[in-house]
Amino acid sequence: MKKVSSVFYITIALVIIFVSLGALLPAQFERVTTTINSFLSTSFGWYYMWLMAGLIIISIFIAFSPYGKIRLGKNNEKPEFSTPTWIAMLFSAGLGIGLVFYGAAEPLFHGFFDAPFAEEGSEQAFKYGIAVTFFHWGIHGWAMYGLVALSLAFFQFRKGEPGLISATLKPLFGNRMKGPFGKTIDILATFATIFGVATSLGFGAMQINGGLNHLFGIDVGFTAQFAIVSIITILFLMSAWSGLSKGIKYLSNANMVLAILLFIAVLFAGPTLLILNMFTETFGLYFQNIVQWSFRTATLEGDNRAWLDSWTIFYWAWWISWAPFVGMFIARVSRGRTIRQFLFGVMIVPTFIIAIWFATFGTTAGDIQKSGVDLTQYATELVLFNMFDQMPLSSILSLIAIMLILTFFITSADSATFVLGMQSTNGSLTPPTTVKIVLGLAQSSVALILLYVGGLTALQNTIIAAAFPFSFVVILMMVSLLKALNKEVRAKR
Template sequence: MKRVSSVFYITAALIIIAVLLGSLFPENAERITGEVNSFLSATFGWYYMWIMVGFISVSFFIAFSPYGKIRLGQDEDRPDFSTTSWIAMLFSAGLGIGLVFYGAAEPLLHSFSDAPVSEAGSDQAIKEGMAFTFFHWGLHGWAMYGIVALTLAFFQFRKREPGLISATLKPLFGDRMKGPAGKAIDVLATFATIFGVATSLGLGAAQINGGLSHLFGLEVGFISQLIIISIITVLFLISAWSGLSKGIRYLSNTNLILAVVLFFGVLFIGPTLLILNMLSETFGYYVQNILQMSFRTAPLGTDNRDWLDAWTIFYWAWWISWAPFVGMFIARVSRGRTIRQFMVGVMIVPTIISAIWFATFGTTAVSVQQSGVDLTQYPLEILTFHMYDNLSFSFLLSLLSISLILTFFITSADSATFVLGIQTTNGSLTPANSVKIVWGLAQSSVAVVLLYVGGLTALQNTIIAAAFPFSFIVILMVVSLLKGLNKELKLMKKQKI
């Protein structure tokens, strides 16, 4: 533990305080953080919409401008991982449990119980529900991840700066980023990472518990979830100990294989022709209406502003709050790629794959709902398993889903320990195993405490609230990146003369 920075101790103290407050006063914590979230959504919803559009615009500009040929590393560097392993790791860190947790649920809810625009249950609502799901999991979020990851990777590998959020702002603020201001930025990023991942661990444990209960009758409750988290903690710590090139890469490739098998299983067992037609039409709707969806603020009383606050603005804040963790991990595994390769891989490929995934699971859920089975009555963590009950090979599909959640669970936690190690050891690319183990135990402990006190809602609210100040940091990162890229391009041209 000799290599840890002051960020380690400051963040650890803040985590202990936050967990104690959430444990001792769960109702007050949920109420206060909920009020903060409501205020931010109502007052700054327009701001979230505009900055996400801005991040997409800047990302495309950088990718297809002369900056795109700059390599994330030295000119002789080449990628550390194959394209397949790289994409698998993007998904493991960037989407993970969300694909399985929301794959069937979100399109179904937007279509039948919480429609964004049209009358719930109508054919138009079904199409819009699918398109808005693509919107929430598509270009906007991945541009957010991509711009943060690109900034970190450029300064880390091209300019040989520490792998810290604060280090990316040195072109703007110089050595002041080595002082209290820089520490504060890194503490905020570390805090957001550990609580964001702890929330996902809690959701994952709840879904695994629900699936095992559905299949084998395992009791749903805190004790079962504690056992699940304990087992998975041991597994991801073993993976973390083995290092980036072994543990995370192998598990990410396993995730990819399981996801492909499950995807094709649902595609061919479910309403295949309807899935393909829905994918084509609704993806076209998404592309055609992306500008209108991107600037939609529902300003009038009949515009369903509550839906916008609960879904779109919530998602934008959620993506921003996860950007320090996912951006830092993506940056770490992307050395050697050109900026153009990087941005296309991070933005376009995940958007298309996510759309195919949600169209397959969402259309299947809609088909089951239309057959007379009300899936909307079930909690989100078990909705997918009840959908499988209406398909052939339901037991096998459920087992595959539980296995996929399990491996996503392990890789998300494993990736987080690695990133937390970087953030709290002055940007070291090879944080000590002891540091990773401490953070691994910490995030599992936070998840357990939150499940025990029922504090997941308050925690989610806290993370979303943290996204607001961090969004200004990301804007500064973009300005710093553009300044750095412009200087680098001039240097490259001068060297060729």
């Protein structure tokens, strides 16, 4: 068994404290997280906007600079995974449950319920609803994932450092990263990862519960969600036992197959021509407005600040909280690729896939809404299934969606236990199964507590609070990476 570091024990202790407080004082816990969320969203919204926009600028600079030719590994090293499998793993680990949870609901709500840029229900709001969803799920978030992953992969595979967040800061702080300061950084990353993944697991449990209620009448509530999380925890721990090259690889490919199957079914069962036209126009609308939206802070009265806090700021915090987990996972499966190939693959391909997905589901939901069926009356987790009710083979589509959520659920949790295991064993690429099991149980426990104390609201509040401190680590990682890349290129001259 690999040596378990103090990061493991301290993180588990913090999780136990958190879970205990949530279980014993649920009302107070929800009140505190709501207060923290309100303070951070109101006082630091501008900071989140600058951070995410800045990461895009840095990514483009690195990709087109001489740094882009550097290989993440030895000079002649070949990629470990084929490009299709690599993309499938990026897709599954980096998106997962949220893609299905928000696929139809978010564009619908932005267009017909709480439209940020046009009159609710208007043709313009319909288009903007889809375009702003691209904005929330597109290149900003993948720049965050990509740069965190690039930093980890560069230092681990090019410089021979352990796969730890703290190791990426050695050019700035030297051997201090091996002491308490470095441990604190790794604990912060591990803690943020547990809460980021727990939020998605909570979303997944809610939507699986909603789908089972829709199809079979199973009651929606914490009891059912507890059973769902418990069963899936057993399944993802079994997958974690089998290792990266088996469990996660096969599940990632299964995710892609199910996602493609569901996508094609909705594309052709829905308003196909409208979807294709809407995708084309809203993709252009997204890039036309990306600069303005990237720096929008809703400063004045009438700017709909509540919408910005509930959606954009929440999403930026969610991407940040997932960055250590997804970054480490992407780094682990990207060895042997050049930096330019890596950044283009991580930022452009997923953004394009996301746009096609949300255009298909969002246009279909919006078209049904305009026909007179009010989908906005349903909770977020139920919109998709009620949309299917208005389409052919609705029960089959619902079953495929539940299966997709299930496999995404298992893949995300499985990938997270692997990454958490790395962080807790000094960067080992083969963390002990016992460590992964304990950490897997920890993230499931957090998901259950968040569902227990407040459902969707508690999930969103906790994400913003957990992501804020790690955002400063991301900034340090970018400075350290640029310093190391510059040194590498100058050494070759």
